[in-house]
Amino acid sequence: MTMMTKILHHPTDALLMDYAAGTLPEAFSLVLATHVSMCDECRARLSAYESVGGGLIDAMTAAPMDEDGFEDMLARIMGAPEPAAPKPRAMRQKGIFPGPLQDYVGGDVAAVRWRPVGMGVRQAILPTDRDATVRLLHIPAGCAVPDHGHRGTELTLVLQGAFRDEDGRFGPGDMEVATEEMEHTPVAEPGEDCICLAATDAPLKFRALLPRLAQPLLRI
Amino acid sequence: MTTDTQDADWTDALIRVRTDRDRAAFAGLFRHFAPRVKAFLMKSGASEALAEECTQDVMTTVWHKAHLFDPERASVATWVFTIARNRRIDALRKSRRPEPEDLTWGPEHEPDQAEALALQQESERLGKALAQLPEKQRDLIERAFYGERSHSEIAAETGLPLGTIKSRIRLALDRLRHELK
Numbered sequence: 001m002t003m004m005t006k007i008l009h010h011p012t013d014a015l016l017m018d019y020a021a022g023t024l025p026e027a028f029s030l031v032l033a034t035h036v037s038m039c040d041e042c043r044a045r046l047s048a049y050e051s052v053g054g055g056l057i058d059a060m061t062a063a064p065m066d067e068d069g070f071e072d073m074l075a076r077i078m079g080a081p082e083p084a085a086p087k088p089r090a091m092r093q094k095g096i097f098p099g100p101l102q103d104y105v106g107g108d109v110a111a112v113r114w115r116p117v118g119m120g121v122r123q124a125i126l127p128t129d130r131d132a133t134v135r136l137l138h139i140p141a142g143c144a145v146p147d148h149g150h151r152g153t154e155l156t157l158v159l160q161g162a163f164r165d166e167d168g169r170f171g172p173g174d175m176e177v178a179t180e181e182m183e184h185t186p187v188a189e190p191g192e193d194c195i196c197l198a199a200t201d202a203p204l205k206f207r208a209l210l211p212r213l214a215q216p217l218l219r220i
Numbered sequence: 221m222t223t224d225t226q227d228a229d230w231t232d233a234l235i236r237v238r239t240d241r242d243r244a245a246f247a248g249l250f251r252h253f254a255p256r257v258k259a260f261l262m263k264s265g266a267s268e269a270l271a272e273e274c275t276q277d278v279m280t281t282v283w284h285k286a287h288l289f290d291p292e293r294a295s296v297a298t299w300v301f302t303i304a305r306n307r308r309i310d311a312l313r314k315s316r317r318p319e320p321e322d323l324t325w326g327p328e329h330e331p332d333q334a335e336a337l338a339l340q341q342e343s344e345r346l347g348k349a350l351a352q353l354p355e356k357q358r359d360l361i362e363r364a365f366y367g368e369r370s371h372s373e374i375a376a377e378t379g380l381p382l383g384t385i386k387s388r389i390r391l392a393l394d395r396l397r398h399e400l401k
Contacts, residue, residue, distance in 0.1 A: 013378065022305040023367040026315050033318040040397065043320065044390040047293060048346075048382040053305065054298030055347040056365055062255030063262055066272055070250050073276045074243065077283055092321065099321040129315045 007039050007173035011155075015177065016042065020049035025131030027199040030100060031155045031175070034197055037098035038173040096160050096172075101197060104128075105136075109160075109195065112136055121145060134199040139163065139188040152202030154178040156186070161194035163187060227340040230296035238286035246283060249296070254279050257304045264308055264366045274311050278304050290325075291336035292392045295343035326399050335392065342385040349381050 018024045019032040036042050092099045095108030104126045105111050114122040122138040162171040165184040170176055188194035233249050236242035254275050261271035281303050289299050309317045357379045363369045
């Protein structure tokens with residue numbers, strides 16, 4: 001997937017290293033996989049961290065395998081038919097979602113089952129393990145997402161349109177990493193509705209009273 | 221087998237597994253990598269029995285997926301690491317790992333041995349740098365890879381000279397993008 005505009009905001013080294021190490025919650029991994037699909041710079045950074053994993057494997061103090069382990073394994077390999085080639089990944093449909101996101105949605109943006117969350121904002125929570133949650137957000141052009149602080153880490157990746165907040169402008173492919181301390185008010189730019197992929201490892205806490213009351217119901 | 225050419229030798233062995241289904245080459249890869257993968261899985265919290273079983277799965281995958289190994293983009297150790305990592309997520313964490321879109325060379329692509337060798341050399345250099353890190357820094361990186369810390373704990377600076385290997389990989393990606401056009 002190639003981008004028309006230059007990506008200015010990238011994941012941190014710590015996040016890329018954890019994604020390379022395979023220790024992130026599934027929800028965060030999905031945001032990283034989607035960003036890397038859009039960004040060759042981060043694809044190269046990710047491979048570099050995977051090379052660190054290779055270096056660690058090479059330097060491990062060996063734990064001896066069972067004596068017959070190799071022969072047993074070889075016998076199993078030879079005794080079983082060559083496994084059928086794994087089902088190739090569904091062909092990526094034309095659209096704004098990179099492959100890994102299409103896998104979770106079951107298609108591109110037209111396949112998303114949106115739910116309104118108030119003030120014109122819509123969301124769709126994607127199924128992942130429970131260590132964190134990830135959702136698609138649809139913010140009408142020119143609208144604000146209610147002011148919210150964070151109890152954990154929040155990753156937001158723009159797929160269409162753009163938003164601005166205290167940290168700058170985020171367009172397609174840009175990823176914002178918001179931490180505990182941060183309170184921000186993202187506002188979608190006028191023109192095109194903004195669609196983002198956002199993952200959190202703790203529930204968002206909205207500042208305004210009403211959205212906070214609605215929070216448990218909406219799973220936001 | 222001297223240390224200077226070791227990574228290149230593993231590459232040759234894996235290519236023999238791929239093209240000739242060479243069992244002796246596979247046995248050599250198994251002798252080197254299986255006990256290290258097993259140790260890696262045990263450090264990550266697997267019991268010895270589970271680590272043994274998962275390691276056999278990892279090496280079976282090495283045999284079956286040898287055709288997917290790309291020596292212009294990863295060393296054998298790195299490729300084996302990614303298989304072990306994915307097995308760990310599956311077996312130990314009962315979760316899955318969304319993968320980025322694949323970028324694969326077109327059917328016309330002739331593997332470039334000079335590029336592959338340059339990448340193996342960068343990998344070896346990185347391995348040596350990793351070994352020479354101050355213990356505290358090395359420990360932090362190891363714990364990150366064994367999943368023993370929260371993702372906010374790591375310092376921004378790992379002290380790893382990743383720039384050289386990154387630009388080598390970046391070159392491969394640029395050639396690939398050029399070929400895809």
